[in-house]
Amino acid sequence: MPPPLPKGVTFVRGAGAKKYTAVLPGGRRVSFGHKSYQQYRDAVPRRLGGGLWTKLNHNDRRRRAAYRRRAAGMRCKDGQRCIDRKFSPAWFSYHFLW
Secondary structure (H helix, E strand, O other): OOOOOOOOOEEEEOOOOEEEEEEOOOOOEEEEEEOOOOEOOOOOOHHHOOOOOHHHEOOOHHHHHHHHHHHHHOEOOOOOEHHHOOOOHHHHHHHHOO
């Protein structure tokens, strides 16, 4: 289950090679996901603009576990885990695609 989002967050189809762009309150835009790759499950809420990439769901628990282990090891420049930085591309992918 994805974490709750603040009011005003919406998702639009991503530009270029990205699946989604999250539009945050204040106008900040965060693109995440790659159109050519599968994901465990597209959990972006339909009422917020999601459900565009469900055809790429693979529902393979082993692949999900491998991705989540890899993503948990990624560090940002300041040493913080990227998936712990709220509203980063890694955070959105981890919670809404994997």
